[in-house]
Amino acid sequence: MAPLRSLLLGGTVWCLLASRAISASTNQTSSAGCHASDKDFGPPFNTTGTASFNLGSVGYKNTKPWYLTIGLKDRRDLNASYTGTQTVNSYVSLPDDFINRADGNYTQMCAYRLVEQNSTAAEGNGSCMGVLSDACTKYIQTFQESTSFSDGKCPEFSPGKGCGDSIFQLAIPTNFTSTNCSTSGLPGVAEIPQNYTTRGLFGIAWSIGDKEINSFDAYDLHVRQPNPILLVFGYNQGYSQDNNHETIYVAKLFCVAPDHVAAGSRDPKSSAIELRVNKAMVLAMAAMSFVMCIL
Secondary structure (H helix, E strand, O other), X not given: OOOHHHHOOOHHHHXXXXXXHHHHOOOOEEOOOOXXXXXXXXXXXXXXXXXXXXXXXXXXXXXXXXXXXXXXXXXXXOOOOOOEEEEEEEEEEEEHHHHHOXXXXXXXXXXXXXXXXOOOOOOOOOOOOOOOOXXXXXXXXXXXXXXXXXXXXXXXXXXXXXXXXXXXXXXXXXXXXXXXXXXXOOOOOOOOOOOEEEEEEEEEEOOOOEOOOOOOHHHHHHHHOOEEEEEEEEEEOXXXXXXXXXXXXXXXXXXXXXXXXXXXXXXXXXXXXXXXXXXXXXXXXXXXXOEEEOO
């Protein structure tokens, strides 16, 4: 692995790396324009976390679940300033029959990633209950109610507002009929069934890691911390029989911790550590700027 300075990248470069990870996920991949590299953010992962959801009123009311997956990879390098560093990538997986119907062509998605939270969820399956502050939850609710893709761009999620100063977001909505940077599987994630398509969202390299080769404080922390991700779907009813061109918006908020440990990887649960944030890590997270990603 390259020295740590290779991970101290500006926001724009981090976003480009996010699109690189997906093409390394499986041997059945459409990687045009992804500049794939399986050593940066993609599988195999040390730990993963997956939440399932349904779109509800969007599309033809498909009952098959969608999935949001967080994958964490630990990297150790004796020649780096921090010998142990972690990268985190996120993916969304959807049923192939949704893509193959007209619904896939009329549905777009914007995605937003907040900084990891130093808390644990009160409920499972990606719940944010007890994770986000009341101020952040209120802002997200207001943001969802005013969402529109009418100008061809993803609405800007403002830093601060109780949600932290580090926000990553897509610049333009994703259309699911495009096969670029998509894959038919995600190795090591058993929850995703066959006949699903997976797309990468955000790849992040944490600049502050474990100082010693046998230290795992940062790793243990990142495995246990929930990753808040907001997905906003816009479904244009332009092809419906009543010729109604209204766009329906549905938002899904998740807080997913990559706490499912792969065989042979370290399990933080056995270390009996407290959930805590190193002061230097907090400063590093606070220094990260608002970023818009083009995937």
